Amino acid sequence: MIWVLVSIAAAAFQTLRFMLQKFLSMGAVSSGGATLSRFLFSAPFVLVLALGYVGWGGAGLPDLGSMFLPYALSGAVAQILATWCVVALFAKRNFAVGITFKKTEVVQTALVGFVVLGDRVSLEGSVAILLGLIGVLVLSQAPEGQGGWARRFFNKGAGLGLLSGAFFAVSAVGYRGATLQVGSDDPLMRALVSLAFVTVTQAVGLSLWLVWREPGQLRKVIGSWRTSVWIGLTGLGGSLGWFTAFTLQNAAYVFAVGQIEVIFSIVASVLFFRESLSRREIAGIALISGSVLSLVLFL
DSSP states (O other): OHHHHHHHHHHHHHHHHHHHHHHHTTTOOOOHHHHHHHHTTTHHHHHHHHHHHHHSSSSOOOOBOTTTTHHHHHHHHHHHHHHHHHHOOOOOOHHHHHHOOOOOOOOHHHHHHHHHOOOOOHHHHHHHHHHHHHHHHHHHHHHTSSSSHHHSSHHHHHHHHHHHHHHHHHHHHHHHHHHBBOOOOOOHHHHHHHHHHHHHHHHHHHHHHHHHHHHOOOOHHTTEEEEHHHHHHHHHHHHHHHHHHHHSSSSHHHHHHGGGGHHHHHHHHHHOOOOOHHHHHHHHHHHHHHOOOOOOHOO
């Protein structure tokens, strides 16, 4: 069950990274700039680590399958869009609720994984995932609780959360597919090679996009290096954990265990951002947490 421990570690790193990105987006840096900080400041560390590991192994760069590029690029673009949605969501809902909305990725990853890779989910796993979905529906009500049923469940915050989950689902399946295309029996080698390619592609692509669409943001991101370098390091820790887990297990199960990020986010929301949670929000978070525990016990 090493993949469970790796997934929990990845969730912890990811929570720290989103905390730093929320702080960054509260300043002069836009949602796009805060998204770029994660990739731009991760890329140098990932490259050094990947090249060092390949050199230390002595066998050279492993062969890549014909589908590596499509899987990796689709995952890279989807992750950029997903991260952008999450950062924008922080302006609509508090930190813990924002992270929990993102966790719709579990259900959506199960569906995408089955369609694209043929990954199947057991009956017990499906029940646990459904429990988490109920928790997300409870959370999707707007905080003011006014405006009728449609407004309670179909609002901009819920939309951003569900959209981020969809993009993260595509990203996870793409990354799992990419790691399986790396010709090596070493899970860490497969993870590092895939991660290095993806992160450099994301840093270059999103930088060019911001230069075109948001002039000045690239300079602001670089100027925020004191915070952004930590975003890069925590992003590296989280991504390396996810990629390694994807080489070992169905992406839906990996993200399901990763829902423990919700618990980490509650601590961050209350202790660092001084945000309060309503009873309904606590109930939704409890349901999703129960979904995670069920998966750990059943699998």
